[in-house]
Amino acid sequence: MFLPIAHFDLDAFFASVEQKLNPELQGKPVIVCNVDPQGKTVNRGIVSTASYEARNFGVKSGMPVYQAKIFCPQGFFVKGNYTEYQNHSRVVFQLMQEFFPKVYQTNLDEGFINLEGCESLYPDSQILGQRVREKIKEKAGLNVSVGFASSRVLAKIACQLAKPNGLFIIEKSQEKKIIYPLSIKLLPGVGPKTEIILNSQGIKTIGDLIKNKNAITKSLGKNGVNLYLSALGVDNIWFQETKAIKSIGRSTTFAQNTLNPTFILATLFKLCEEVFYELFERNFAAYHLSVNIRYPDFKNRQVGKAISSPSSVRELYEQAKELFFNLWRKKEKLRLVGIKTAKLESSKKQEENSIHEAVFYLRKKYGPEIIKSAFTIDRQFSI
Ligand code: TTP
Ligand code: MG
Numbered sequence: 001m002f003l004p005i006a007h008f009d010l011d012a013f014f015a016s017v018e019q020k021l022n023p024e025l026q027g028k029p030v031i032v033c034n035v036d037p038q039g040k041t042v043n044r045g046i047v048s049t050a051s052y053e054a055r056n057f058g059v060k061s062g063m064p065v066y067q068a069k070i071f072c073p074q075g076f077f078v079k080g081n082y083t084e085y086q087n088h089s090r091v092v093f094q095l096m097q098e099f100f101p102k103v104y105q106t107n108l109d110e111g112f113i114n115l116e117g118c119e120s121l122y123p124d125s126q127i128l129g130q131r132v133r134e135k136i137k138e139k140a141g142l143n144v145s146v147g148f149a150s151s152r153v154l155a156k157i158a159c160q161l162a163k164p165n166g167l168f169i170i171e172k173s174q175e176k177k178i179i180y181p182l183s184i185k186l187l188p189g190v191g192p193k194t195e196i197i198l199n200s201q202g203i204k205t206i207g208d209l210i211k212n213k214n215a216i217t218k219s220l221g222k223n224g225v226n227l228y229l230s231a232l233g234v235d236n237i238w239f240q241e242t243k244a245i246k247s248i249g250r251s252t253t254f255a256q257n258t259l260n261p262t263f264i265l266a267t268l269f270k271l272c273e274e275v276f277y278e279l280f281e282r283n284f285a286a287y288h289l290s291v292n293i294r295y296p297d298f299k300n301r302q303v304g305k306a307i308s309s310p311s312s313v314r315e316l317y318e319q320a321k322e323l324f325f326n327l328w329r330k331k332e333k334l335r336l337v338g339i340k341t342a343k344l345e346s347s348k349k350q351e352e353n354s355i356h357e358a359v360f361y362l363r364k365k366y367g368p369e370i371i372k373s374a375f376t377i378d379r380q381f382s383i
Contacts, residue, residue: 001171003125003148006113007155008132010092011143011164013109015051017088018078020141029054029075033065034253045253048080052164082274083367085109086281091140096132110159112152129167152239153230154179156188175233180207189227189238194220206231248284250274251338257296259333268324269373271339272317276310277360277368279341285309286341289316291323294336303327304340309347312356313373316341 010016014032019025030051047068050059057072068075089108096103102114115122122128125148136144147158149170157179162168170178184190184198187206197219203209209216209231216224229236250271258264268291279286290304303323310316320339328334362370 001125001169002115002119002123003150003155003169003171004114004116005150005152005155006115006125006129006132006146006148007110007152007159008096008113008136008144008146009107009110009159009163010136011145012049012051012055013088013142014049014080014085015054016142017081017084019051021084025051025076025078027053029057029059029072031059031065031068031072031075031077032080033068033077034080050075081367083363088140088142092136092142092144095135095139099132099135112155125169126167129169133165133167149233150175151233152235153188154233157182157186160186179231179233180205180210182206184209187227187230189223189230194223194227245282245284245344247340247342247344248275248278248282248286249290249338249340251292251336253294253336254334257333257335259331261330264328264334264337265321265324268320268337268339269313269317271337272320273313273373274368275339275341276313276316277356277363279344280356280360283346284341284344285347287343287345288341289319289323290340290342291320291327292336292338292340293324293327293334296333296335298335301327304342306343309345 015030018030018032019028028051031054032048032050034045034048045065047059047061047063047065049061050068054068054072054075057075059068059072059075065077069077085108092109093103093105093111096111096113100113100115100118102116103111104114105111115128129146129148132146133144136142143165145159145162145165146167147155147160147162147170148168149155149158150172154170154175158168158170161178182205184203184206185195187209190198198204198209198216201212201215201219203212203216209227213228216228218224220227226236226238230238252267252271254267286309287306288304289307290302292300292302294300303326305319305323307319310319324337359371
C-alpha cells in the first residue's frame, strides 16, 4: 500500500554516533552530556540523549546529569561531539536527497519525505521503508525509525510508534483506530506543560482531545486549535513545508558558577565561533543577535538587538560582548551564558571568505579544537 508522507528520525542519535565511533560502547548504556568549556562532563549539566540501554534505567534527554548518575551509575557518560553529529546528519540527508526529490529536514536527525506523485516508483511503503532503513544503516551506520501516513503529523506519530529501529505505517482506513487511543504525549505540540493542562481537563488520549474541542480552545487558545487539527491528522501551521530554521544559538553551563570576566568572555567567544560557522555552513546571514545569562538561582536575563550580518567571528563576538555587558553587572556570579542569532536570511557565499572557508573545513575535518583563536587558549582553563 502506498502512503504519501514518510517521517524518519534517527534512534538515540548522539548516543548512537558515539557507539558507532567507539565499538566498546556498543550495547552499553551510553549517556551523552553537554560539556563545560574545558571539555569535561559536569554533574551540573543535562543529558542530551541516552542510548536505549540507558533509557531502560530511566535516563532521559533533559535530565540533570547528577540524576542520571543515580539512575544508572554503571552508565558510560560521554561528552558530545557536535561536529561528528553534523557530519553524520549530512551523510543521512545527502543520501535521502539522492533518492527522493522532496526531502525536508526538520532537525539534525529527523525529516520528512514527500512522496506525492511517486506512487508508481514506490508503490509499497512497507518495502520502501525497509529500504530506507537499510540504506541509512549501510551508509551512515545508524539505526533509524520510519513512519508512513497520509499527512506529516500522522507520519511523525507513526515514526514514534516505530521506535526504536522500526517501521510503522498508518493506513488511511486505520487512522482513527490507531490514533484515538494514543496518549496525548504522542501528539506533536504537546509538551509537559500542555500535558498538565490537558490532564487537568480530563483529557488523556488523542480521542479525548477531539471530543473536547471547545474546552481546549478555551484553555489553550490558538495552540488548542492547532492541537485539534493535529489530532484530526491535519497538517496545521507547525507542519508547513516552508517552516525554516528561525534561529541558531549556543549556550554553555559552567562547571562552577563564575564571575571571572576573562573566562566568561573566552566562553562567549567560543560560542560565537560555533554559531558563526554554523551560519556559514547553512549559508545564512543573521540580522538579530541576543545574549542570555543565567544566575545560580536559575533566574535568566536576555537582551537582543538588530545587527548587520557579521562577516567574521570577531565581529559577532564584539557585538555579543557589548550586549553581554549590558546584561551583566560585575561581581554577579553566572551559571550559564548563551547567544542566539535570528532574522536569518539566505546569503550568497562570497569569494573573500576564503579564510573562513579554510577554517570551516579544518573544523569539519579535524573538529573544532584543531584551530583556535589565541583569545580562547589558556583563558578557558582558569575559573
Ligand atoms: P531526538 O530525535 O528527540 O532524540 P534521540 O534521537 O536521541 O532519540 P529517539 O529519536 O530515538 O527518541 O533528538 C535528536 C538529538 O538531539 C539527540 O540525540 C540529542 C539532541 N537533543 C538534545 O541535545 N537535548 C534534548 O533535550 C533532546 C530531546 C535532544
Ligand atoms: Mg532521534
